[in-house]
Amino acid sequence: MKEATKIISKVLVHDNNADALAEIKKICTANNLVGLKDTSQDINSILESNIDMGAVFLAEKSDKSGESSLALCRKIHFKHPELPIFLRREKSESKEDLDPEIQATIAGCYTLSNITRLQELVDQYVCSMYYPLELARGIQDISTGVLGSIIKGAEVTCELPHLVKDQIIYGQLLSLIPLESSWCRGYMMLQVSEHEMVKAIKTSHTDLSTSTPGFRDTNAVLNEVTNMIWGGIKARYFKSGSTLDDSHRTQVPIIVDHLNKFISFGSTEPQLCFQYTLRDDGGEIPEITFYQRLIFNLSWSPEKFKESDAAVEDFVESGELEFF
Amino acid sequence: MAQILVVDDSATVRNEVSSFLKGSGLTVEVAVDGKDGLTKLKSDPSIKLVISDVNMPNMDGLTMAEKIRGELGNSAVNIIMLTTESDPRMKDRGKAAGVKGWIVKPFKGDAVLGGIKKMVGA
Numbered sequence: 001m002k003e004a005t006k007i008i009s010k011v012l013v014h015d016n017n018a019d020a021l022a023e024i025k026k027i028c029t030a031n032n033l034v035g036l037k038d039t040s041q042d043i044n045s046i047l048e049s050n051i052d053m054g055a056v057f058l059a060e061k062s063d064k065s066g067e068s069s070l071a072l073c074r075k076i077h078f079k080h081p082e083l084p085i086f087l088r089r090e091k092s093e094s095k096e097d098l099d100p101e102i103q104a105t106i107a108g109c110y111t112l113s114n115i116t117r118l119q120e121l122v123d124q125y126v127c128s129m130y131y132p133l134e135l136a137r138g139i140q141d142i143s144t145g146v147l148g149s150i151i152k153g154a155e156v157t158c159e160l161p162h163l164v165k166d167q168i169i170y171g172q173l174l175s176l177i178p179l180e181s182s183w184c185r186g187y188m189m190l191q192v193s194e195h196e197m198v199k200a201i202k203t204s205h206t207d208l209s210t211s212t213p214g215f216r217d218t219n220a221v222l223n224e225v226t227n228m229i230w231g232g233i234k235a236r237y238f239k240s241g242s243t244l245d246d247s248h249r250t251q252v253p254i255i256v257d258h259l260n261k262f263i264s265f266g267s268t269e270p271q272l273c274f275q276y277t278l279r280d281d282g283g284e285i286p287e288i289t290f291y292q293r294l295i296f297n298l299s300w301s302p303e304k305f306k307e308s309d310a311a312v313e314d315f316v317e318s319g320e321l322e323f324f
Numbered sequence: 325m326a327q328i329l330v331v332d333d334s335a336t337v338r339n340e341v342s343s344f345l346k347g348s349g350l351t352v353e354v355a356v357d358g359k360d361g362l363t364k365l366k367s368d369p370s371i372k373l374v375i376s377d378v379n380m381p382n383m384d385g386l387t388m389a390e391k392i393r394g395e396l397g398n399s400a401v402n403i404i405m406l407t408t409e410s411d412p413r414m415k416d417r418g419k420a421a422g423v424k425g426w427i428v429k430p431f432k433g434d435a436v437l438g439g440i441k442k443m444v445g446a
Contacts, residue, residue, distance in 0.1 A: 207340035220335035231408015319432030321439040324419045
């Protein structure tokens with residue numbers, strides 16, 4: 001199903017073998033993966049960064065810095081246990097002969113002599129969840145419009161939607177709102193940095209009128225952005241009469257680890273992620289980045305989404321007063 | 325003393341709507357949720373119109389509308405919902421509660437000012 005989507009996923013490639021890099025590049029191209037080649041050899045800084053990733057490609061041989069790949073597996077898995085690690089080995093596609101502790105950190109092994117094994121791993125771990133392109137485009141349209149209307153005077157741009165497996169919390173502000181319909185159940189999460197929002201409020205780029213904004217003001221703006229996007233998604237994609245009865249309302253705990261800036265929804269399936277950048281030509285506010293993730297951790301039936309495509313046609317006219 | 329009560333849990337919406345209405349020569353009171361809205365309405369008999377969000381903590385806007393007509397026995401005040409919701413079942417519930425109009429956010433002041441002024445007799 002992945003051929004129907006242009007949704008991308010970023011993967012970290014830590015491999016110096018030219019032949020391997022050529023094969024990995026082919027796999028990336030075929031699967032809408034953006035390979036981030038770790039040229040610095042300093043994988044730690046990349047792991048510490050806020051780059052959303054879908055997988056890590058490692059080679060069994062020690063890297064240029066001399067760090068053993070198995071030590072790297074341990075390090076990556078400790079930092080981001082949700083990221084699948086694909087280990088290129090010289091001879092064996094099996095991980096059975098590796099230390100059991102290392103085995104647990106690796107999603108799978110492959111060799112250059114059988115690159116189809118790597119494709120299988122990508123299918124299984126990175127492209128395991130299909131997101132309709134129409135849904136991704138629609139969410140992007142709705143969100144871009146809402147951000148532009150609430151943070152005034154800023155141009156909103158959005159990168160290509162991408163799939164992520166990591167569960168990093170970006171910035172200081174985070175909102176969560178449930179998304180529920182007959183074909184999906186999960187959450188929308190929005191993340192942003194507080195100081196950028198403070199500056200936007202202070203310089204009158206929002207509807208709040210305060211010269212000394214505090215965290216409650218930034219929370220209020222994020223609240224309204226979240227509410228408006230949620231409403232837009234609901235009106236456009238969740239058909240009336242398609243709500244679930246109580247017997248379908250299962251729940252799982254959401255774990256927030258403030259110390260490690262990590263959030264878990266219980267599912268390790270790839271999440272649909274958008275990154276919006278707001279730029280003010282006048283230079284009054286710094287660039288503001290909003291990270292939006294859709295996590296359908298409770299239920300996901302995209303085949304039913306197709307049935308509800310007609311809902312798009314009934315686009316609700318907003319802003320008008322409808323008299324009863 | 326105000327002509328219009330704006331009920332919304334979002335400070336940005338409260339500010340946006342009330343600033344627009346005040347700028348159009350109307351007097352405005354604000355409330356942060358349905359419960360607060362009921363209290364403010366009870367204490368100010370001059371309010372002619374309530375503009376309320378639907379999804380709010382403590383008490384949602386439709387429950388507030390039902391209580392305005394039921395518990396308060398106030399059938400005179402006009403009620404408009406300003407919300408991201410467009411579900412016909414919610415609108416039906418609003419109609420049954422005596423809601424007079426429905427605006428799907430975002431708020432576009434110029435598009436609705438005429439209707440609002442009529443409702444407050446301005």
